[in-house]
Amino acid sequence: MEDIIARRLKFGIPKDLPRYWNDNCPTKTYLFNAIAILAPGFERLLISSVIPFKETIADQKLKNQVLGFIGQESAHGSEFIRYNAILKNQGYDIKKLEKWNLKNFRWLAKKLSLKMHVSLSLGGEHLTAIISDLILRDKRFLQNAYPANAALWRWHSIEEIEHKAVVFDLYTSLGGGYIGRITGMWLITVVLLRLLIRNFLHMAHHDKQLTKFSFWKNTFKILWGKKGFARQLLVPYLKYYSPGFHPWRQDNHDLIVKWKQFFYQARTNEDMLHILQQE
Ligand SMILES: [Fe+2]
Numbered sequence: 247m248e249d250i251i252a253r254r255l256k257f258g259i260p261k262d263l264p265r266y267w268n269d270n271c272p273t274k275t276y277l278f279n280a281i282a283i284l285a286p287g288f289e290r291l292l293i294s295s296v297i298p299f300k301e302t303i304a305d306q307k308l309k310n311q312v313l314g315f316i317g318q319e320s321a322h323g324s325e326f327i328r329y330n331a332i333l334k335n336q337g338y339d340i341k342k343l344e345k346w347n348l349k350n351f352r353w354l355a356k357k358l359s360l361k362m363h364v365s366l367s368l369g370g371e372h373l374t375a376i377i378s379d380l381i382l383r384d385k386r387f388l389q390n391a392y393p394a395n396a397a398l399w400r401w402h403s404i405e406e407i408e409h410k411a412v413v414f415d416l417y418t419s420l421g422g423g424y425i426g427r428i429t430g431m432w433l434i435t436v437v438l439l440r441l442l443i444r445n446f447l448h449m450a451h452h453d454k455q456l457t458k459f460s461f462w463k464n465t466f467k468i469l470w471g472k473k474g475f476a477r478q479l480l481v482p483y484l485k486y487y488s489p490g491f492h493p494w495r496q497d498n499h500d501l502i503v504k505w506k507q508f509f510y511q512a513r514t515n516e517d518m519l520h521i522l523q524q525e
């Protein structure tokens with residue numbers, strides 16, 4: 247078990263960020279923006295699920311990892327709040343979307359037992375981990391992206407992979423079982439998909455893309471075409487439903503080792519950003 251450290255960086259995404267900052271492509275931009283819009287509320291949901299247990303975890307290493315996890319997720323939340331303020335400037339009704347996201351997350355947290363809330367987070371963590379792995383491995387998804395945004399997404403992906411097993415190990419230490427684990431995954435999948443689609447459609451509607459055939463054709467290709475975003479996630483997603491699943495069974499230590507080496511060499515915020523922008 248390695249230490250998990252929150253790396254607080256300043257990305258400097260400008261107020262006049264190009265609307266289609268990701269490869270001048272509405273679909274690729276909306277895909278990432280839709281995740282960013284729900285991120286602060288979602289990350290709060292994750293943090294609040296582990297807080298009730300953080301003082302009573304017997305294993306000191308796991309306890310440190312949970313604290314590291316809280317640190318990383320709160321740093322992510324702060325960056326996504328800044329990011330979303332820029333999207334708000336672009337004319338999207340971020341306030342309404344965030345309110346809707348929060349309403350859904352609060353409703354869920356209220357209905358579930360503490361252990362089921364952890365299971366829900368566990369499912370969410372698997373989703374973010376497999377998306378992060380895809381973003382880092384398949385470079386097409388951030389190719390020609392605005393450098394500050396590409397840096398932010400890479401930083402987020404690295405930390406998501408780094409802490410991907412923490413909530414799983416906590417859930418196991420609480421005696422959580424298979425049925426609870428897959429119920430949490432099923433629930434969070436339905437909720438996140440609904441919210442992501444709503445965020446995505448809101449932006450497409452605002453930019454008058456919904457009536458363009460080329461937009462839908464491109465969206466289908468990017469999500470479900472050969473090497474499509476959603477298509478590539480299907481198998482890693484389904485692996486979660488295997489009874490013997492553990493997040494590190496998808497062994498992507500290589501990504502963490504590689505990036506940690508880069509981070510070790512970097513001395514300043516600028517060095518770090520430079521590396522994250524170049525990759
Ligand atoms: Fe995160």
Ligand SMILES: [Fe+2]
Pocket residue numbers: 319371374406409
């Ligand atoms: Fe996470």
